[in-house]
Amino acid sequence: MTGTRPRDELLGELGERVIDSFRYLQREVTVPHPGLIHVTRSEADIMRIIMEEPGTTVTEIARAFGQHKSNTSARIAALVEKGLAEKGTAEGDGREVRVYATKQAVANLAGYRRVWAEHLAPLSSADDTRLQVAVEVLGEIAEALAAESRRGAPQQADSGV
Structure with missing residues (x-):
């Protein structure tokens, strides 16, 4: 009989498995696929933020990645050019x-x-x-991480992974 492993061990391994899988699946959006618009890794990061938080400011996006606002603006301009993003101003504050x-x-x-599903199916x-x-467990974790990030929770030190 095998016992259930401790929760912290399981969650640690889950995190590792997510990162391992992510690097392979992320690659799919950076290479051309017929009928799809490929993006750079940095652009994909920005797309995740603006799809999760529509109306996020350029400043907030730059801060989320620890980038200069000008670098983030250049990446957003590329996404606008590709037709994936659009810029607007806040009502009452056009700055x-x-x-x-x-x-x-x-x-x-x-x-x-669909590409990911085809890749993962076999x-x-x-x-x-x-x-x-x-899907439910990873969705719950992703939503909680996003909420934590929006609250400005302190980030853990880089473990060098």
């Missing part, structure tokens, strides 16, 4: 630029979800029930 994902960005993400024997649980 701060806000960034939004376009309908084309939403369609592009749906296309990449790699997992999990049935639909196990996949649903995995």
